[in-house]
Amino acid sequence: xxxxxxxxxxxxxxxxxxxxxxxxxxxxxxxxxxxxxxxxxxxxxxxxxxxxxxxxxxxxxxxxxxxxxxxxxxxxxxxxxxxxxxxxxxxxxxxxxxxxxxxxxxxxxxxxxxxxxxxxxxxxxxxxxxxxxxxxxxxxxxxxxxxxxxxxxxxxxxxxxxxxxxxxxxxxxxxxxxxxxxxxxxxxxxxxxxxxxxxxxxxxxxxxxxxxxxxxxxxxxxxxxxxxxxxxxxxxxxxxxxxxxxxxxxxxxxxxxxxxxxxxxxxxxxxxxxxxxxxxxxxxxxxxxxxxxxxxxxxxxxxxxxxxxxxxxxxxxxxxxxxxxxxxxxxxxxxxxxxxxxxxxxxxxxx
Amino acid sequence: xxxxxxxxxxxxxxxxxxxxxxxxxxxxxxxxxxxxxxxxxxxxxxxxxxxxxxxxxxxxxxxxxxxxxxxxxxxxxxxxxxxxxxxxxxxxxxxxxxxxxxxxxxxxxxxxxxxxxxxxxxxxxxxxxxxxxxxxxxxxxxxxxxxxxxxx
Numbered sequence: 383x384x385x386x387x388x389x390x391x392x393x394x395x396x397x398x399x400x401x402x403x404x405x406x407x408x409x410x411x412x413x414x415x416x417x418x419x420x421x422x423x424x425x426x427x428x429x430x431x432x433x434x435x436x437x438x439x440x441x442x443x444x445x446x447x448x449x450x451x452x453x454x455x456x457x458x459x460x461x462x463x464x465x466x467x468x469x470x471x472x473x474x475x476x477x478x479x480x481x482x483x484x485x486x487x488x489x490x491x492x493x494x495x496x497x498x499x500x501x502x503x504x505x506x507x508x509x510x511x512x513x514x515x516x517x518x519x520x521x522x523x524x525x526x527x528x529x530x531x532x533x534x535x536x537x538x539x540x541x542x543x544x545x546x547x548x549x550x551x552x553x554x555x556x557x558x559x560x561x562x563x564x565x566x567x568x569x570x571x572x573x574x575x576x577x578x579x580x581x582x583x584x585x586x587x588x589x590x591x592x593x594x595x596x597x598x599x600x601x602x603x604x605x606x607x608x609x610x611x612x613x614x615x616x617x618x619x620x621x622x623x624x625x626x627x628x629x630x631x632x633x634x635x636x637x638x639x640x641x642x643x644x645x646x647x648x649x650x651x652x653x654x655x656x657x658x659x660x661x662x663x664x665x666x667x668x669x670x671x672x673x674x675x676x677x678x679x680x681x682x683x684x685x686x687x688x689x690x691x692x693x694x695x696x697x698x699x700x701x702x703x704x705x706x707x708x709x710x711x712x713x714x715x716x717x718x719x720x721x722x723x724x725x726x727x728x729x730x731x732x733x
Numbered sequence: 734x735x736x737x738x739x740x741x742x743x744x745x746x747x748x749x750x751x752x753x754x755x756x757x758x759x760x761x762x763x764x765x766x767x768x769x770x771x772x773x774x775x776x777x778x779x780x781x782x783x784x785x786x787x788x789x790x791x792x793x794x795x796x797x798x799x800x801x802x803x804x805x806x807x808x809x810x811x812x813x814x815x816x817x818x819x820x821x822x823x824x825x826x827x828x829x830x831x832x833x834x835x836x837x838x839x840x841x842x843x844x845x846x847x848x849x850x851x852x853x854x855x856x857x858x859x860x861x862x863x864x865x866x867x868x869x870x871x872x873x874x875x876x877x878x879x880x881x882x883x884x885x
Contacts, residue, residue: 401744402744440749496746496749497749500822501822501824504824509757510759510763510767510788510875511763511788511845511846511875512846514874514875514876515826515846515847515848515875515876516822516824516825516826517833517846518822518825521816521818521833522816522833524816524817524833525814525815525816525833525834525835525846526814527816528814528815528816528859529813529814529859532814532859573819574817574819575819576816576817576818576819576833577816577817577819577854578816579816621794621795622794623788623790623794623843624835624844624846625787625788625813625835625837625843625844625845625846626786626794626843629814
């Protein structure tokens with residue numbers, strides 16, 4: 383295996399709506415920053431891979447527009463996943479392992495503001511037994527949350543504390559969208575949105591973009607003083623139907639975490655893609671993270687959740703802290719699909 | 734980096750209807766399930782260990798083994814988890830508060846997604862029994878099941 387590292391990360395200022403810019407205009411400053419801050423000429427990028435979805439852009443092959451923006455002439459080697467860009471990073475990592483290139487760029491983006499996101503997300507579901515009922519994303523999460531409550535091992539109070547801590551941490555994150563001091567007792571008094579979830583249990587709806595540069599071996603050492611080496615990278619998926627899954631033990635995340643070697647050393651901090659508060663509880667258990675592990679110093683997806691980029695942002699935030707020397711070993715996760723159906727785990731280390 | 738957060742220019746907009754304008758075959762297993770709904774029965778599929786999946790699928794979600802042993806199951810069952818919708822969205826099946834639920838029908842080993850028209854959140858409880866209510870007109874579609882209601 384080649385040593386592959388994150389050497390640069392950039393993201394947009396995430397916002398509820400960016401009505402004045404299209405996807406290309408939203409993304410281009412991020413692409414410029416991720417290359418310029420390490421002085422990387424775009425001719426050195428051997429492979430480009432993106433994550434986005436036509437269902438949010440509202441047109442077929444929408445990713446081609448951003449590819450044109452980045453510059454696809456003279457011809458470049460590129461690919462796209464209709465997934466969170468954390469999976470685009472996985473594809474780029476595989477490409478680097480093949481040994482033909484030394485530098486790859488990964489990006490993800492979405493503008494969710496033009497549509498009604500909870501309704502749009504129903505279109506990703508089983509088209510026969512689920513989608514015709516229009517079960518929105520908050521309702522499906524609430525089913526999983528209730529199943530977790532029924533185990534008696536967590537509480538709505540714990541979820542309010544997760545929301546409060548996340549949005550307080552986000553005060554140090556200039557790119558976060560939803561930040562500030564929220565008293566758990568006060569927000570617990572709010573009405574249910576879809577019981578047992580309240581508004582604070584849900585992620586904000588976000589327009590945003592993110593990009594990462596990966597590099598291998600000595601190229602990584604040349605581009606970064608302290609690269610964030612990827613020591614484990616795995617993803618797994620659970621069955622589609624909620625009724626056949628164990629909703630309170632996220633098997634795909636357990637398997638990915640185990641295969642990525644999360645428990646083979648001390649974890650200093652974790653960036654968990656847990657868009658709903660209760661999902662942080664599930665993710666910590668699935669990865670076996672103890673009380674000593676700092677969770678989501680960036681504020682996590684509860685502070686900004688740009689669809690198709692929020693998982694990549696977790697890897698980027700963790701890598702930035704490793705590169706800055708604020709920790710030696712971190713885990714980042716990405717999740718997608720209803721009720722955490724599919725999960726990716728990335729273990730990062732500094733030298 | 735540049736602040737992309739605002740623009741003084743007028744933003745053009747146009748309506749866009751999300752649709753999937755194709756007809757699809759439901760195949761031998763889901764097809765049998767929907768035909769059953771039209772006829773007023775619920776069918777599942779048996780796995781090699783004897784457990785029954787409802788709704789049925791053409792393959793075992795754990796082993797990927799092909800499945801084709803269709804069996805009829807009951808029209809009442811228990812709620813394995815639920816979520817109470819305080820304010821229904823425009824496209825939701827009911828325009829008054831209701832529960833989403835995963836419901837394990839009698840004779841089935843897995844739960845199906847549907848709604849419980851319970852009237853009040855106070856009537857909902859994990860493990861409660863619910864009974865299927867058929868729609869007046871049935872065409873071979875998941876909405877042939879109008880809803881479930883608390884039993885008794």
